[in-house]
Amino acid sequence: MSANAKLYAGVKLREIRTRLKLTQADYAAKLGISLSYLSQMENNHRPVSAGVVLALAQELGADVTELAAGSTERMVADIREALADPVFGTAPPLGDIQLLASNAPNLARSFLTLHRELRETQERLAQVNEALGREDAALAPLPWEEVRDFFHYCDNYIDAVDRAAEHFAARLGDGERRSALARWLETRHGITVATAADAPLRRFDPEARHLALAAHSAGATQTFQILHQIALIEHDDLLEATLDLARFRTEAARAICKTGLANYFAGAALLPYAQFLGRAQELRHDLEALAGAFDASIEQVGQRLSTLQRTGAKGVPFFFVRVDQAGTITKRHSATRLQFARFGGGCPLWNVHQAFETPGRFLRQLAETPDGARYLCLARDVSKPGGGFRAPVRRYAIGLGCEIAHAGALVYADDLDLKNAAAYQPIGVSCRICERRDCHQRAVPPLERPVTVDPNSRDVLPYRIG
Structure with a gap:
């Protein structure tokens, strides 16, 4: 948010008041303002003043970063992209969309859900047309977007799962983790762990009490897969409770999200929150150094950096994305104002698409979006060999970045001219809303x-x- 931007955060103000179980009168008294002034701010008729922000922090101990956490901006970006669907014709002014996201976030979420239902119905109709000619054709549900939106609007941070993983990592102790994890499974659950040339990334046989891992996988991948299995065995109740709260519409979405939550646990246990945050700050977010310090992959480190959104202990707000060679986004999250295209391709001027041309190297880019926000963007290719001469190699590119206000915390910004406006490449989200x-x-x-x-x-x- 720019220095001159006014902060309208009525919904967040009400959420903090509700969480503290205060009446409007008590809330106003603690903030040192009149009841009418509070009412105006909670209804977004007036911006939140600096004095109120200070009082929230000093008098109520509230995490004031919640006020500008970007959820409204994220929702505005999602609504604008949804309205770019030709079915809507001319879109309303940006100011109207901002008012909707700020004053009626539940209505805005309902609109996004309705638009997703429309797109799914259109795709199902296309499947029906195809199915008429095939007896074995079936209408497949479309749960991926529902799961993606769940993580998207949780800021890609699931507190209960994150803390459980951090606690588990502390109990495991130091030392070579893959061996320690294998011993943990054998000692506590009677499960043996071994690698096999013909195994997939992970295959668990509950009857034989045996976990097989792909022999060709990197050590970080094997460790991650063991942690994933531990999440399913030891923390199934926690995962199921989280899924109950999410209230997915289909069993397919629930099953996909359970895999995502187990992956989340694995990443959080591999890179425990407080320890990883401290080391990241010490190493100035050098991805290669962090990967070496935690025996993790660069992709694992990049994705973990984008999840450091714990209340009261937030890290640098990063965006993280992974794309394939066709430009399809296969993973995405943003704790910044930069939001990725929900439908269609992304901006071709973004350096993540160039990473395939320079394998093994980090690309740096100073970029500016149409709203005037400026970012330091990193990109690098990631190859995942199949373990044999004829085995396919999966190739991706990952992108990580933050707003320029945080660039000083990154080693990658040291020799860049951050104050030179001409150094910034103009990029967008997608052509239809750029x-x-x-x-x-x-x-x-x-x-x-x-x-x-x-x-x-x-x-x-x-x-x-x-």
């Missing part, structure tokens, strides 16, 4: 701008954006 008129990589026109076509003139684009 307002830039002169982008040479634009694929489709922006939804909210008129387009004119001159048959006697042609530039890089075959039309002009009004």
Whole structure:
């Protein structure tokens, strides 16, 4: 948020008051303001003043970072992208969308759910058309987006699971973790762990009490898979309780999310919150150094950095994304104002798409989005061999970044000219909601701008954006 931006956070103010079990009158008294002033702020008729923010921290011990946690901006980005669907025609002004996200977040979430239902219905109709010609065709549910949104709106931080994983890591102690984890399973559960050339990444036989791991997997991957299995065995009640709270519509979504929660536990146990946060700050977020310090992969480190959103002990707010060679986003999360395209491809000017061209190297990029926010972006390719000559190699690129205000905490910013406006590459989220008129990589026109076509003139684009 820019220094001159006004902070409208009425919903968060009410949430803090409700959590503290205070009446409006008591709340106003503790904040040192009138009841009418509090009412105006809670209804977003007035911005939250600096004095109120200070009183929240000093008098009530509230985590004031909640006020600007970015959930409203995240929702605005999601609504704008949903409204870019041609079914809606002309989108409402940005100010109206911001009011909806700030004043009626539940209504905004309902709209996003309705739009997702519309897209799923359209895809199911397409499947019906295909199924008419095939007796074995079935209508497949679309649970991935529901699970993705669950993590998205939790800030990709699940407190109960994170703390359970941190507690488990502390009980495990120091030493070579893969061997220690194998002993843990054998001692406490009678489960043997071994690698096998023909095994998938992880295969557990509950009858034989045997866990097989792929012999060709990297050590960090094997450790992660053992931790995943421990999450399912020792913390199943916690995972199921979290799933109950999520209230997924389908069993498929619930099953997918359970895998995601077990993965979350594994990552949090591999990189325990407080220990990892302290080391990251000490090493200035050097991904390679952190990977070596925790015997983890660079991808595991990058993704973990994006989850450090614990109340009262937040890390640098990062975004994290993983894309394949076709540009499809396979993992994404943002604790920053930068939001990724929910539908369709991302911006081709972003350096994550160039990482495939420079294997084994970190790419750095200073980038600016249409809203004027500036970021330090890192990108690197990630290859996952299949373990044999004819085995397929999975190739991805990962992207990690933060707003320039936090760049000083990263070793990657040391020799960059952060104050030079010309050093920043203009990027967007997706073409349909990007307002830039002169982008040479634009694929489709922006939804909210008129387009004119001159048959006697042609530039890089075959039309002009009004």
